[in-house]
Amino acid sequence: MAASEKTAAKQTPPAAPPARGSALKGASLLIILQIGSRLLTFVANQLLLRYLTAPLLGLSTQLEVYYLSVLFFARESLRVAIQRRPSAEGGRNEGQSVINLGYIPVLIGWLVAAGLGWAYLAYAPTETVYLTESLYLYALASVVELASEPCFVLLQSRLQFGTRATAESLATFARCFVVFALAVGADRKGLDAGVLPFAVGQITYGVILLFVYLVSGYRAAAEGGFSLFPKPIASKDGQFLYSLFYKPTLTLAASMTAQSVVKHILTQGDTFLISMLSTTQVQGVYALANNYGGLLARLLFQPVEESSRSYFARLLSPSNATGDEKGKATAQVAEAQKSVTILLKLYTLLSVLIATFGPPAAPVLLSLVAGKQWATAGAGQVLGFYCLYIPFLALNGLTEAFVASVATETQVHIQSLWMTAFSGAFVASAYVFMKVLELGAIGLVAANIVNMACRIVWSAIFIKSYFKARGTQFNVSDILPVSSIALAGGVAATMGQVVTGAEAPFMTLAKVAGIAAPVVLVIGILERRFLLDCFSAVRGRGSKAK
Numbered sequence: 109m110a111a112s113e114k115t116a117a118k119q120t121p122p123a124a125p126p127a128r129g130s131a132l133k134g135a136s137l138l139i140i141l142q143i144g145s146r147l148l149t150f151v152a153n154q155l156l157l158r159y160l161t162a163p164l165l166g167l168s169t170q171l172e173v174y175y176l177s178v179l180f181f182a183r184e185s186l187r188v189a190i191q192r193r194p195s196a197e198g199g200r201n202e203g204q205s206v207i208n209l210g211y212i213p214v215l216i217g218w219l220v221a222a223g224l225g226w227a228y229l230a231y232a233p234t235e236t237v238y239l240t241e242s243l244y245l246y247a248l249a250s251v252v253e254l255a256s257e258p259c260f261v262l263l264q265s266r267l268q269f270g271t272r273a274t275a276e277s278l279a280t281f282a283r284c285f286v287v288f289a290l291a292v293g294a295d296r297k298g299l300d301a302g303v304l305p306f307a308v309g310q311i312t313y314g315v316i317l318l319f320v321y322l323v324s325g326y327r328a329a330a331e332g333g334f335s336l337f338p339k340p341i342a343s344k345d346g347q348f349l350y351s352l353f354y355k356p357t358l359t360l361a362a363s364m365t366a367q368s369v370v371k372h373i374l375t376q377g378d379t380f381l382i383s384m385l386s387t388t389q390v391q392g393v394y395a396l397a398n399n400y401g402g403l404l405a406r407l408l409f410q411p412v413e414e415s416s417r418s419y420f421a422r423l424l425s426p427s428n429a430t431g432d433e434k435g436k437a438t439a440q441v442a443e444a445q446k447s448v449t450i451l452l453k454l455y456t457l458l459s460v461l462i463a464t465f466g467p468p469a470a471p472v473l474l475s476l477v478a479g480k481q482w483a484t485a486g487a488g489q490v491l492g493f494y495c496l497y498i499p500f501l502a503l504n505g506l507t508e509a510f511v512a513s514v515a516t517e518t519q520v521h522i523q524s525l526w527m528t529a530f531s532g533a534f535v536a537s538a539y540v541f542m543k544v545l546e547l548g549a550i551g552l553v554a555a556n557i558v559n560m561a562c563r564i565v566w567s568a569i570f571i572k573s574y575f576k577a578r579g580t581q582f583n584v585s586d587i588l589p590v591s592s593i594a595l596a597g598g599v600a601a602t603m604g605q606v607v608t609g610a611e612a613p614f615m616t617l618a619k620v621a622g623i624a625a626p627v628v629l630v631i632g633i634l635e636r637r638f639l640l641d642c643f644s645a646v647r648g649r650g651s652k653a654k
Contacts, residue, residue: 156288159295162392167239168306169395170383171246173376174228175310178221178250183213183257185368188512189361190261191421201341204334206265208352210258211338217254221247237302245307252314258336259325266328269415275320283313363517370527371508381535382552385542393487394549400474401494402501409455409502413509416451420444420513441578448510448571452587454642455506457635459499460589461628464596466495468603469620472613490549497553500560507567514574526566534559589638592631599627 157165190209225247229240256275263271290305322336329336340351349355373380382391423440471488515523537558541551568584575582603623632639 166391242307259321397490
């Protein structure tokens with residue numbers, strides 16, 4: 109490096125921390141664009157359910173878990189490590205370094221797809237029509253989607269959430285359209301297509317996702333002056349493996365691999381367990397309840413969690429520190445404490461409403477949108493109970509997003525050990541609820557609640573200790589809207605006496621809405637100062653939490 113270049117490097121200021129409200133702004137963009145596509149595809153999904161049986165839906169869920177497992181094991185650890193990577197090189201080298209790292213999941217994906225595919229076929233009911241062919245298509249779809257990873261990590265590192273929202277919206281709509289068209293076409297011709305329509309739809313999803321990312325990635329690369337293909341990076345400090353891959357990021361990703369495996373097993377453990385402890389009929393019922401119950405998590409909570417992970421990783425990066433006095437809170441730490449408190453309190457408020465009005469409304473809504481055959485199969489009761497699980501799912505996702513953003517390698521290993529212990533509690537509780545008490549799919553939801561509660565407690569302890577060590581306080585009481593919780597609890601206790609479910613479906617929904625409207629209004633009044641602060645944070649005005 110020339111002397112002038114060295115001087116310029118020394119004078120380059122550290123990467124500016126993201127402005128307050130960046131997490132909420134990025135999440136808001138994802139939410140708005142995804143809601144539009146979800147609403148369009150929702151109708152297709154409901155119509156599709158009328159052409160499916162519970163066993164077929166159960167098998168399609170197993171293939172989806174295979175697909176998600178390939179993606180998770182190939183890219184999850186590296187994604188988190190890249191987000192936590194300091195902006196050390198700057199300019200062209202930084203962008204090229206991220207692109208190079210994005211090719212590692214592409215290579216790993218081939219191996220994971222082959223290994224997990226062989227394991228699945230070893231026990232899968234191969235007599236099911238087109239199951240083997242569908243598995244091959246799912247494997248190909250996972251590899252196609254992973255091919256977009258170099259562009260994805262580049263755009264994600266720059267907090268360009270718009271491209272992701274657009275890509276996933278278009279791909280999701282196309283997938284639903286293809287699956288619905290093939291399923292209906294096969295039914296009208298009297299053909300048994302099995303799960304093949306789902307496999308073709310997944311291929312469609314991957315191709316469109318890859319196309320959108322390539323277009324946006326090419327534009328970003330052209331503006332930044334680097335290549336979308338792997339390219340050596342000149343470095344005299346030995347920080348790059350084979351002059352391509354940034355070693356500290358690889359080391360962090362490797363250290364997080366064990367935790368990622370445990371986390372994925374816990375996340376998808378319900379599907380693994382239900383496939384071993386129940387029939388495909390019960391699997392289909394649980395899959396339907398899980399799809400509907402997880403809809404809110406996919407639309408609202410997941411974008412917030414992922415944008416928060418990027419936000420906190422950048423905000424609390426060592427390169428953004430404004431002071432190094434031990435025990436004194438830097439501006440970034442204080443900002444992070446305020447942001448995480450606001451997000452968790454907002455999650456708690458939403459959770460209170462879901463847990464109060466979801467159980468009585470869910471069975472009726474399911475019978476209207478999915479058909480009476482699913483309601484009589486017990487899916488309505490499972491979905492109603494699932495509404496009690498959504499708050500745990502939401503709070504766990506956000507707290508673990510913060511932990512993943514700031515935890516050291518040692519802390520990651522400790523978390524992995526605790527995750528293993530929690531997985532044991534999950535399996536034990538699932539066995540008791542499903543086999544001993546014979547609660548079926550409801551028992552599996554209850555076991556998930558036990559698992560998530562354990563993980564939330566661990567993450568809360570970690571967050572509290574993290575801020576305490578840096579001179580500020582994180583109090584759980586600050587995220588609990590006590591008055592609103594008490595109000596909602598009283599309403600929930602009397603809900604069963606007013607909403608019996610014996611009346612006509614629309615009458616039941618009218619009763620629930622009639623009770624919910626004044627409750628929401630009162631909670632809005634009780635929490636008006638906090639809600640105004642959230643609105644200000646989204647607009648980036650930086651008002652203080654109350």
